[in-house]
Amino acid sequence: MKIEKRSRTVEAPVETRLCELRAACVAQGLWPGPLVDLSPETTLGAALLARADRRSVRYGELWDRVLALEAELPGERLLRTRAAPRAATGPDLTRTILEARGRLGSVRVAWLRLWAVPGERGLLQLEGSLAVLISGTARVLRAGVRPAEVDLQGGRQGGRLLLAFEGDPALVAAEMGVARCVLEKAGLAPAAVAEAQKVPAVSALLETIPVEGAWSELPALAARALERLDATETAPARLVWLTHEAAGLKFPAPRGSTPEPRERTRADEIKAEIALALVRRCA
């Protein structure tokens, strides 16, 4: 593992355990953003394959934090993408390799972006119906602020939204001020809360129905999903990912339901053809 403090990057082999990665960065006053390590043995490679963590607007998802990578292509050919902040040199091969999840090549080393360990963390919390909370989240994002964490959960009985802001104290105060103003204009009443006061999140849902869509569609999609739930079901839905324009929620699945099998699409065929073509090109 090699940390470059001036550019705030770390070069880490995929075997690196996330807990070690985090500790090494923090020792240098740096921070790799939120990492989902379900066990102390979770490695960077596993997290990259699983596309772990998709809820941070501030830090982006894990793939957004990969500046460059080294991957083994078919025929043991080694691809190393250039560590530039952005480039206009054809397709983004870093992203293409990550998106393929091993079909095109296996990642060996990743160069990750780092941040300063957050100097300040501020929390805003509000309660309301699921539709109101979805709309509130979209409004905050449209205003141009970037919460480090967005935790939204709710069901038939209503829910709560927690927004966390991190970073330079002056920016945290300004972002919280903007978010509060936006929410209040929408008739909502957010409250600043301390870490200890926040309503804890429910435990992970095992059997779930995913609901995904643009922010404008999501309240209606969520309402339909709530209608389908077993009347006795009490576990709330959770926001599992979000972007500027869309989000995904997961609802607890009604008992006895089975997910519908996904049909093979033309897109799947194209991806398979690309993998085959790469094998031929590497032969």
Place this chain on the structure above:
Amino acid sequence: MTLVAAPRVLEPFVRRVAAIVGEDRLSQTAPARALYSRDMWPKTLLWTREGSFPHPPDLVVWPESLEEVAALVRLCASEGVALVPFGGGGGVCGGVIPLRGGVTLDLKRMNRLVSFDPESATAEFECGIIGQHLEDELARRGHTLGHFPSSIYLSTLGGFLAARSAGQLSTRYGKIEDMVVSLRLVTGTGETLDTASCPELLQALVGSEGTLGVFTHARLRIHPVPEARRMHAFSFTHLADGLEAIRTLLQRGVRPAVVRLYDPLDTFLVGSGKARKTSPRPLLALRGALEERFPSATPRLLRAALTCPAALNQLSDRFLHRALLILGFEGPRELVEAELALGRESCARLGGRDLGPGPGDRWFENRYKVSYKQSRIFAAGCFVDTMEVATTWDRLWGLYEAVRRALSDRALLMAHFSHAYPEGCSIYFTFAATARDPAERERLYDALWHDGLEATQRAGGCLSHHHGVGYSKSVFMAAELGEGMRLYQALKDVLDPGGILNPGKMGL
């Protein structure tokens, strides 16, 4: 004298094209074919001045729908005719030059706003829309894309996506690849593809410069028109201090919309917000200053000055040291004020003298003017071009020095640093030179590009930050992508098996 060679596609092929789009939306006239044989690559300006149009298309076609594009691509694929997608022709790397002739597909008639969703902050456009028209459509609805390249009046959305373009406010809004949610395109087989159903392919297609598909529609992230905008300028004793101010500011989490740090020669020519009006480009400022003082002798003076570039660069190094930094912030008022305060603090800590809003406001007013004045420099028997490269902060100074060492003996050279990120920054070099005759000018032009890009790659920089690769940098792609070139070729094998799309570009 015929300047444009006769078209090579046969009459039956043209009739089949006409059956798709109609007689009035195709052309084989010499003027049309000459116009579509080039873009804004300065070398094509040299060719044009010599009356040379070496690579005209055989046929220019203006489709109006995805269906027409698909039918045209299928026809070209079946006949093995090359096809080049063409937006506004504002590229600067020769990306749309039809090296194998064939059909040039001008997409500007596909310029509609397809959908607008303010709740999700997205809008879908057809890709032939001119950048400024796109912004006008959004502005009427209280929104912006936040993409403002200096070519905005003559470049299209499809061109932005094809070349991974960046606008002048990219530090806040990102580059075009950060703004696109999904693409609809026609592949080289004539098949239509929507990345909404295969998001994994989106970033493999963006930046492919017409080699993997013809982009017809794009859904984009948009933003409400910002509540506030503040421009502010600072003057630093040394360039390195200005760079350090940018780095610390970005790494504190501040996202200015505008970051432009001019090196000493660039600062001198641009003016520090005192007497001269801030010009967006230094060579034009030089020419403007000469025009003011010696209106009839300017071309001769400009040429004379550029015959001794090494001496001018040395004089600059010896006597010029100050560097001008322009920062701009926009967004919610409260956030803008907080970011500006942090900007002032970061600059003050590194000795930056506060110049107030003046220089930044003047830059903002004049920010697009340069694109329409370059030919006057060529008319003086000189040439000017820009090379935009990028790397991480730890390598940035080395990259700046390496390119200066490679070029400063033969060209007047200056740079500004813009498009900054927490992990690195882009350098925008401007170089100008002259030579005795057109042939020598072209040789010098090629040699400067070759040596500049070679120095860039040796110093760990990327070949291009936002102009793309096109034809001019094509030979450097193998070194740039390494084994990655095989992956790009694999994408080409599947999406354009006949190799008809924009052949001869991107090192393919």
